[in-house]
Amino acid sequence: MSSETKFLLPEDRIPRAWYNIISDMPEPPAAVLHPGTGQPIGPDDLAPLFPMALIGQEVSAEREIEIPEPVREVYHLWRPAPLFRARRLEQTLDTPAHIYYKYEGVSPSGSHKPNTAVAQAFYNKEEGTKRLITETGAGQWGSSLAFAGNLFGLPVDVYMVRISYDQKPYRRSAMETYGARCVASPSTETESGRAILAETPDSTGSLGIAISEAVEVAAQNDDAKYALGSVLNHVLLHQTVIGLEAIEQMEMAGDDPDVIIGCAGGGSNFAGLAFPFLGQQFRGGRSRRYVAVEPVSCPTMTKGSYAYDFGDTAHLTPLVKMHTLGSGFVPPGFHAGGLRYHGMSPLVSGLVHGGLVEAEAYQQTECFAAGVEFARAEGIIPAPESTHAIKATFEEAARCKQEGVTRTILFNLSGHGHFDMQAYTDYFAGDLTDQPHDEGAMHEALEKLPEVAAG
Amino acid sequence: MSSETKFLLPEDRIPRAWYNIISDMPEPPAAVLHPGTGQPIGPDDLAPLFPMALIGQEVSAEREIEIPEPVREVYHLWRPAPLFRARRLEQTLDTPAHIYYKYEGVSPSGSHKPNTAVAQAFYNKEEGTKRLITETGAGQWGSSLAFAGNLFGLPVDVYMVRISYDQKPYRRSAMETYGARCVASPSTETESGRAILAETPDSTGSLGIAISEAVEVAAQNDDAKYALGSVLNHVLLHQTVIGLEAIEQMEMAGDDPDVIIGCAGGGSNFAGLAFPFLGQQFRGGRSRRYVAVEPVSCPTMTKGSYAYDFGDTAHLTPLVKMHTLGSGFVPPGFHAGGLRYHGMSPLVSGLVHGGLVEAEAYQQTECFAAGVEFARAEGIIPAPESTHAIKATFEEAARCKQEGVTRTILFNLSGHGHFDMQAYTDYFAGDLTDQPHDEGAMHEALEKLPEVAAG
Numbered sequence: 001m002s003s004e005t006k007f008l009l010p011e012d013r014i015p016r017a018w019y020n021i022i023s024d025m026p027e028p029p030a031a032v033l034h035p036g037t038g039q040p041i042g043p044d045d046l047a048p049l050f051p052m053a054l055i056g057q058e059v060s061a062e063r064e065i066e067i068p069e070p071v072r073e074v075y076h077l078w079r080p081a082p083l084f085r086a087r088r089l090e091q092t093l094d095t096p097a098h099i100y101y102k103y104e105g106v107s108p109s110g111s112h113k114p115n116t117a118v119a120q121a122f123y124n125k126e127e128g129t130k131r132l133i134t135e136t137g138a139g140q141w142g143s144s145l146a147f148a149g150n151l152f153g154l155p156v157d158v159y160m161v162r163i164s165y166d167q168k169p170y171r172r173s174a175m176e177t178y179g180a181r182c183v184a185s186p187s188t189e190t191e192s193g194r195a196i197l198a199e200t201p202d203s204t205g206s207l208g209i210a211i212s213e214a215v216e217v218a219a220q221n222d223d224a225k226y227a228l229g230s231v232l233n234h235v236l237l238h239q240t241v242i243g244l245e246a247i248e249q250m251e252m253a254g255d256d257p258d259v260i261i262g263c264a265g266g267g268s269n270f271a272g273l274a275f276p277f278l279g280q281q282f283r284g285g286r287s288r289r290y291v292a293v294e295p296v297s298c299p300t301m302t303k304g305s306y307a308y309d310f311g312d313t314a315h316l317t318p319l320v321k322m323h324t325l326g327s328g329f330v331p332p333g334f335h336a337g338g339l340r341y342h343g344m345s346p347l348v349s350g351l352v353h354g355g356l357v358e359a360e361a362y363q364q365t366e367c368f369a370a371g372v373e374f375a376r377a378e379g380i381i382p383a384p385e386s387t388h389a390i391k392a393t394f395e396e397a398a399r400c401k402q403e404g405v406t407r408t409i410l411f412n413l414s415g416h417g418h419f420d421m422q423a424y425t426d427y428f429a430g431d432l433t434d435q436p437h438d439e440g441a442m443h444e445a446l447e448k449l450p451e452v453a454a455g
Numbered sequence: 456m457s458s459e460t461k462f463l464l465p466e467d468r469i470p471r472a473w474y475n476i477i478s479d480m481p482e483p484p485a486a487v488l489h490p491g492t493g494q495p496i497g498p499d500d501l502a503p504l505f506p507m508a509l510i511g512q513e514v515s516a517e518r519e520i521e522i523p524e525p526v527r528e529v530y531h532l533w534r535p536a537p538l539f540r541a542r543r544l545e546q547t548l549d550t551p552a553h554i555y556y557k558y559e560g561v562s563p564s565g566s567h568k569p570n571t572a573v574a575q576a577f578y579n580k581e582e583g584t585k586r587l588i589t590e591t592g593a594g595q596w597g598s599s600l601a602f603a604g605n606l607f608g609l610p611v612d613v614y615m616v617r618i619s620y621d622q623k624p625y626r627r628s629a630m631e632t633y634g635a636r637c638v639a640s641p642s643t644e645t646e647s648g649r650a651i652l653a654e655t656p657d658s659t660g661s662l663g664i665a666i667s668e669a670v671e672v673a674a675q676n677d678d679a680k681y682a683l684g685s686v687l688n689h690v691l692l693h694q695t696v697i698g699l700e701a702i703e704q705m706e707m708a709g710d711d712p713d714v715i716i717g718c719a720g721g722g723s724n725f726a727g728l729a730f731p732f733l734g735q736q737f738r739g740g741r742s743r744r745y746v747a748v749e750p751v752s753c754p755t756m757t758k759g760s761y762a763y764d765f766g767d768t769a770h771l772t773p774l775v776k777m778h779t780l781g782s783g784f785v786p787p788g789f790h791a792g793g794l795r796y797h798g799m800s801p802l803v804s805g806l807v808h809g810g811l812v813e814a815e816a817y818q819q820t821e822c823f824a825a826g827v828e829f830a831r832a833e834g835i836i837p838a839p840e841s842t843h844a845i846k847a848t849f850e851e852a853a854r855c856k857q858e859g860v861t862r863t864i865l866f867n868l869s870g871h872g873h874f875d876m877q878a879y880t881d882y883f884a885g886d887l888t889d890q891p892h893d894e895g896a897m898h899e900a901l902e903k904l905p906e907v908a909a910g
Contacts, residue, residue: 006531076461077834108834150831170876176883177830375632376605379532379563418873421625428631
């Protein structure tokens with residue numbers, strides 16, 4: 001085991017191919033269904049929304065998908081991302097555990113999101129898309145797509161969840177700095193938005209609503225396409241650069257993770273780190289524990305149903321089999337905006353359902369407490385989303401101490417919190433409260449799950 | 456010349472010694488004078504404020520000063536910092552110039568300031584200091600000292616210039632995340648602060664006032680010491696890790712800078728990049744142009760006097776020979792808070808006075824325009840201070856185009872702007888205006904320059 005604390009790869013170790021976990025999974029993922037017919041959809045059904053290259057990646061069974069050179073060139077701006085041994089944190093926690101974290105906050109927008117934003121902008125540009133439409137929760141995705149679209153000369157429109165639009169005006173400025181247009185969602189620009197506002201004029205919005213707005217605009221404009229920052233197979237695919245680098249870095253460290261942890265809103269940063277390791281396991285390598293962490297107040301994996309549901313509130317998307325709280329469920333306005341989604345990536349959901357991935361849920365105040373302790377030990381102020389992975393790591397480190405055993409923990413520090421300091425301000429002022437899971441609202445939303453034939 | 460865009464050093468190339476430019480300067484710096492006697496001060500005069508190790512570095516004539524291992528160990532968290540070739544920016548500007556930038560925003564607090572904060576916290580801890588007192592303008596320095604103090608178990612009190620305290624609440628949250636206490640300056644906690652408030656109850660504050668408060672508290676408390684984030688020789692010394700790394704990285708790039716540019720508030724990020732190159736020149740190497748950039752509305756080097764003056768408003772500090780607008784000059788409340796200082800590092804001032812360093816001044820709106828263009832080309836959103844270096848780079852690149860010549864420009868991107876998005880919000884809203892230099896206020900302040908015998 002190395003005595004170093006930071007493990008850096010040379011630039012020529014930026015991965016040349018993404019890793020496609022579907023190629024190694026024991027069973028193929030459940031089919032995606034057409035909302036009208038209930039039958040499996042084909043590429044043509046998705047063509048109004050995505051370029052063909054991404055539709056192809058969504059269903060590919062190839063193990064390795066080559067990263068185009070112009071995408072790798074942009075990755076050079078911040079990749080390979082560092083992997084740290086959290087030695088100071090281990091001391092603070094007085095744990096025998098070895099704690100490592102992969103740090104994705106070194107990207108220009110401060111999170112892991114550009115890994116896929118750059119790829120999506122590239123393929124859209126290649127296929128003649130003139131404008132990209134998307135939604136964003138906390139703003140990490142919106143600012144990342146704004147950054148990427150700008151690099152490839154594509155204008156970007158972002159529907160930003162109202163609560164984050166108000167809480168995080170600085171993410172909006174970041175999007176505008178990159179030349180994007182940012183609209184609070186629900187907005188009056190779309191039918192979906194107007195319908196929500198008619199019913200709930202003071203709606204705080206949700207990712208489900210914002211997705212409806214973005215999908216509606218993209219579907220109605222021939223030269224515009226839609227881009228999604230998580231959930232879909234091709235998005236998780238692009239994020240595997242995280243885990244592919246981490247595998248090499250853990251080898252540099254002379255250590256091997258027993259437990260791999262990531263926060264999960266739509267699932268992409270968790271999957272990006274975990275899937276390349278899980279792939280080794282599928283191909284006969286050692287088994288490890290994989291932990292996806294979510295907020296108690298939006299407990300998709302820990303309390304939701306594993307069922308076919310819509311990805312959005314207005315039911316414009318296809319039906320996917322996933323963990324869901326019901327597409328009508330609107331989570332409370334907590335600060336980890338990136339974790340406020342009613343659904344979960346179908347790939348991650350399938351693995352949770354199959355018992356290969358564990359799910360845990362924590363309250364926001366205990367997550368912020370862990371985040372502050374992490375910052376004081378390691379120097380980096382974590383994004384509110386990432387504090388969920390940190391809290392789960394603390395719990396695991398405490399179990400190691402209690403049991404008197406050394407386990408190696410690797411977690412994904414998906415972003416820094418420099419845009420989210422209002423959350424820390426509220427935390428220090430005692431203005432953050434824990435929000436219980438709204439069982440009633442969930443059951444009401446789950447009762448409206450679509451009935452489907454296939455599955 | 457390499458075709459790469461990013462130049463990374465391996466970790467074992469983190470410098471092992473700081474470079475002390477005094478050892479190579481043709482003339483020794485002007486003496487620092489006691490404000491009471493007008494005579495050169497000795498180490499004992501500074502002992503109430505600084506640990507002896509730093510006082511020794513302030514006057515050392517050694518060329519290399521070893522970096523203590525615990526300081527290097529913390530540097531590992533983010534150093535070596537990357538150096539980029541700005542290829543996309545060169546295309547945008549359509550210039551034959553080669554543009555490189557050293558990026559210091561990768562540190563936990565997002566700027567170059569931790570390079571010295573960590574060293575200062577270390578030496579204070581070594582010598583038994585129990586508490587650190589400092590001031591901060593935009594908050595980069597305060598959050599960096601908070602970060603460093605916390606790592607070495609030292610509580611930190613920060614007097615933060617009122618205008619920044621109000622404009623940048625998120626820097627305050629960052630300081631609190633690291634466990635520091637942050638007070639708006641002028642405050643009612645000190646005699647200096649109360650005197651200012653009695654005269655100007657709605658004072659926006661200034662670095663000069665905040666320094667008075669911090670120095671007063673440190674001088675009156677035996678177990679507390681003062682820490683300064685720029686201006687002094689030992690601070691500039693610690694920042695030379697920037698230039699030492701950049702020299703190696705420019706060699707990796709197979710290129711050599713003709714012009715070296717940095718923004719200058721107190722002078723430390725400019726000096727950190729420039730001094731190691733300038734040292735080569737002093738020792739018989741090739742001559743280069745060095746450009747220090749300041750705001751038109753706080754034009755210390757371009758309009759101020761080169762004279763003995765106090766470092767603070769309440770006249771508690773020794774007298775140093777430097778470019779100054781007069782210690783009573785309060786700059787307007789523009790967004791580049793780190794550039795709102797009436798004085799300038801004596802070392803940088805001496806070099807400007809001697810014609811070895813050029814000074815330029817720009818208006819804030821043209822700097823933000825350059826910053827936005829930079830972000831759209833290179834992806835990184837620059838701190839408002841750093842946009843001054845970018846603007847000067849644009850001017851130089853335009854001259855290259857006009858003259859049809861290729862020159863190699865290297866500038867210091869001293870920090871990212873993720874904490875400063877309010878400034879970008881104001882810029883996009885058209886709420887930023889150019890602020891003329893207040894000649895009258897400067898002349899009034901300069902008339903009160905102290906009379907001194909030595910010089």
